[in-house]
Amino acid sequence: MKTLKQEYATTAFRFVEEVRDKNFKKDYLSRVKKLPSMITHNGLLTTLTFLYSKAKGDLENKADGVILRQLTEFLQSFEKKNSEQYKSDKEKIRGFIKELAEKTDSKGLLLYTKRALQLSQWLKRIAEGTFEGETSNEG
Numbered sequence: 329m330k331t332l333k334q335e336y337a338t339t340a341f342r343f344v345e346e347v348r349d350k351n352f353k354k355d356y357l358s359r360v361k362k363l364p365s366m367i368t369h370n371g372l373l374t375t376l377t378f379l380y381s382k383a384k385g386d387l388e389n390k391a392d393g394v395i396l397r398q399l400t401e402f403l404q405s406f407e408k409k410n411s412e413q414y415k416s417d418k419e420k421i422r423g424f425i426k427e428l429a430e431k432t433d434s435k436g437l438l439l440y441t442k443r444a445l446q447l448s449q450w451l452k453r454i455a456e457g458t459f460e461g462e463t464s465n466e467g
Contacts (some may be wrong), residue, residue: 332446340450343398344458355391357459363395363448372441376400376425387417395451400424402447403404417432 330338336458347356366375376396400421427439 336346336446336450337454340447340454343451344454346398347394348458350389350394352389352394353459353462354389356394357390359395360364360451360455364445364452367441367445367448371438372444373425373429375444380421380466385390385418386442387421394403396421398451399444399447401460406443 347353350356363375366378376399377398379392379399383390383396385393387393387397396420397417404420404424428440432440
């Protein structure tokens with residue numbers, strides 16, 4: 329049985345590996361470096377909504393979309409209920425943000441925020457270690 333820290337680390341490594349060969353890894357690195365402070369200063373809902381608006385529906389080829397998909401996928405993994413009620417990732421994410429805004433009480437929102445903050449700190453560390461030297465040499 330894994331500890332929570334192991335779960336965060338394992339997930340962050342998997343998420344960073346997803347973008348290793350993508351042409352937007354420099355943007356990804358830049359965004360995940362700012363992600364913990366975005367969540368801390370603006371709140372989880374505002375951060376998710378910001379990423380949603382920046383992604384413009386592209387959850388695979390834009391850094392903001394990939395980060396949004398990764399965050400919501402991770403947060404939804406804690407839910408016991410079936411989150412497959414939405415047809416597409418975009419609909420699933422939109423529905424998840426809407427549920428957070430409309431149906432989640434303050435304790436639940438705080439728990440999601442703590443989880444997102446922990447994951448974002450791991451993403452930042454791992455992405456820095458993985459991409460820092462690679463992206464500085466790119467034009």
